[in-house]
Amino acid sequence: MDRILLICLIFSTLCIMxxxxxxxxxxxxxxxxxxxxxxxxxKSCYRDLCNRNKCNIFVDDVLASVGAKRPRRSSWRYSPIGANEWGNSNSAYVLDTGCYEHVPEFTDRQIGDVIAFPFPxxxxxxxxxxxxxxxxxxxxxxxxxxxxxxxxKNTIWRYQYTKNGC
Structure with a gap:
């Protein structure tokens, strides 16, 4: 029993680190x-974006609030990707994080996945x-x-919860 507790403690520490x-x-x-x-x-002016759609900002903020790695357009300033970019199943921004996998089948979706509806x-x-x-x-x-x-049409991305660095 002590051994299992020790293993759990080590895993938890590694998880946090x-x-x-x-x-x-x-x-x-x-x-x-x-x-x-x-x-x-x-209508809100959150992040100085008055009268603008902010669904992508919402997703970015949710991911940030739990410590998930988020796709960025730029590494040096606040620049979350847009909804159409989330809707691109080949998005270099999403894939370059190394933390998301595309879920090709709608029936395989799970809670916590990002779902996007690209518009032409x-x-x-x-x-x-x-x-x-x-x-x-x-x-x-x-x-x-x-x-x-x-x-x-939709595109689904799953965060790689146990992948190193994500």
């Missing part, structure tokens, strides 16, 4: 806590997969928990 403690349930819980928040609404024109939309066939995302008025649209 290597930032491998991010789990899908942590990502989902962080997103779920923000349901009904207006911080990322279209415009900015697309992105959120966090929730329970059943729902997702959590920043919408026009607030963060909402809604059904995943069945009629829209």
């Amino acid at each position: 290597q930032s491998q403690c991010v789990s899908k349930s942590q990502i989902w819980s962080a997103a779920k806590r923000e349901i009904s928040s207006t911080r990322w609404s279209l 024109q415009g900015s697309g939309h992105v959120g966090i997969v929730s329970v059943d066939t729902r997702y959590i995302s920043a919408r026009e008025k607030m963060v909402e928990h809604k059904a995943i649209p069945s009629d829209r």
